[in-house]
Amino acid sequence: TASVALFTADLRLHDNPVLRAALDSADEVVPLFVLDTGVQSAGYDVPNRRAFLADCLSDLDAGLRERGGRLIVRRGDVAGEVCAVASECGAQQVHLAGDVSGYAQRREERLRRALAADGRRLCVHDAVVTALPPGAVTPSGRDHFAVFTPYFRRWTGAGLRGVLHAPRTVRVPEGLASLPVPARTEVSGVSPAVAAGGESEGRARFDAWRAGPMKTYADQHDDLAADTTSRLSPHLHFGTLSAVELVHKARRTGGDGADAFVRQLAWRDFHHQVLAARPRAAHEDYRPRGDRWRHDEDEIAAWQQGRTGYPLVDAAMRQLLHEGWMHNRGRLLTASFLTKTLYVDWRVGARHFLDLLVDGDVANNQLNWQWVAGTGNDTRPNRVLNPLTQARRFDPDGTYVRRWLPELADVPGASVHQPWKLPDRERARLDYPQPLVGLSAGADRFLRARGLEGRSD
Ligand code: FAD
Secondary structure, rough: EEEEEOOOOOOOOOOOOHHHHHHOOOOOOEEEEEHHHHHHHOOOOOOHHHHHHHHHHHHHHHHHOOOOOOEEEEOHHHHHHHHHHHHHHHHOEEEEEEEOOOOHHHHHHHHHHHHHHHOOOOEEEEOOOOOOOOOOOOOOOOOOOHHHEEEEEEEEOOOOOOOOOOOOOOOOOOOOOOOOOOHHOOOOOOOOOOOOOHHHHHHHHHHHHOOOHHHHHHHOOOOOOOOOOOOOHHHHOOOOOOHHHHHHHHHHOOOOHHHHHHHHHHHHHHHHHHHOOOHHHHOOOOOOOOOOOOOOOOHHHHHHOOOOHHHHHHHHHHHHHHHOOOHHHHHHHHHHHHHHHOOHHHHHHHHHHHHHOOOOOHHHHHHHHHHOOOOOOOOOOOEEOOOOHHHHOOOOHHHHHHHHOOOOOOOHHHHHHHHHOHHHHHHHOOOOOOOOOOHHHOOOHHHOOOOOOOOEO
């Protein structure tokens, strides 16, 4: 007998309940990845993620080959391709990771129906994409937590499943056709410095980070120049690393850094459980505030290109263009600047991030955008982050700004954060724009629009 392990956001051999269940249920397994034309037409298939995905698939194929198997790659409508493969190898069961987006939920339903029509069964596995499955902890009478702190308390007390070993051998039925595994070199339009993908890379990165920077993570995670966060987000997005395994390992390591890291993984689960319960929150305000957003194409383009005239905002936006990744503090600041100081719809910013982020993820991206815009779960929805205050706290001597803005590379120390204050002659030599808008004018406009008085920090 054979069964199918359909890989989606779980591109790994270690701690993979989908692969394990498929192996346990049959003599032979088809490790299948479908280049899903549905994802492509939804606009989520962008060069930076496609490049990272290619690395993940090559590494997965290599890992399977070491174990006597190989990856089968198909392209097309996922339900059609899975049914075709199941019928070619006579598989009765298809195993899949439960996932949260509206798209993933519809995909699961379509697959279930298409397989059932052929007399086959879809088996969906929990705690593959997240550490705790959505819905595992809920407040009484509700289907999800809307506020993080009580969620985190329950999340911390909930038991996690144990970690599964990678299989020693994988037997794949003979004679199945497969497309070549895509290569990163075939992808065009990729940002210059997109990180390498793949399970081997992810595991090595985590081990190195755990042995070093994790210790200082609690104190240093907001330091923009130090750049010592784990950078594991693309690996978690594609599932080359398992959130369950990371939580277990971090807890075993212990200490403030490990605790703070586990808390961030709980944030990830938190947003996933919101999206699982409210898939429309990917596009619609979770908590509508009656916003009448502004839309000025020039301002939006300046923000996207890192030419707002506020160096810390611009540095972070240039990092995104260059690496397809941005530090969390940069994401908070640039999102606040767009949605509050410029008062532009969070969906405009979320789309730009999704076009570039290697870790671009519907749950984490859309719900963090809503959190910052104050249409989501933030308990301080009208807070406006001030780039100058943020600069003083998180890039005090301007190192991060000089790293990303070559036109300001010669401006010394903290003065790089306010180029408009430089003497006229020096200022005139810099190819750098004047601020797009005054910070208090922007914040006041936003607060008035929300019918409030507030403060910015
Ligand atoms: P670390 O600080 O090392 O944290 C470890 C892991 O915890 C991360 O890899 C990530 O999986 C998770 N995590 C950390 N912070 C958050 C958070 N606030 N919400 C959810 N999970 C978190 N994260 C994404 O993975 N994909 C996105 O598309 C995304 N978009 C964002 C958009 C905005 C506007 C904001 C404010 C945040 C966004 N984040 C997103 C969350 C966070 O910024 C990134 O996960 C983090 O910067 C990744 O870097 P790291 O792996 O070094 O994180």
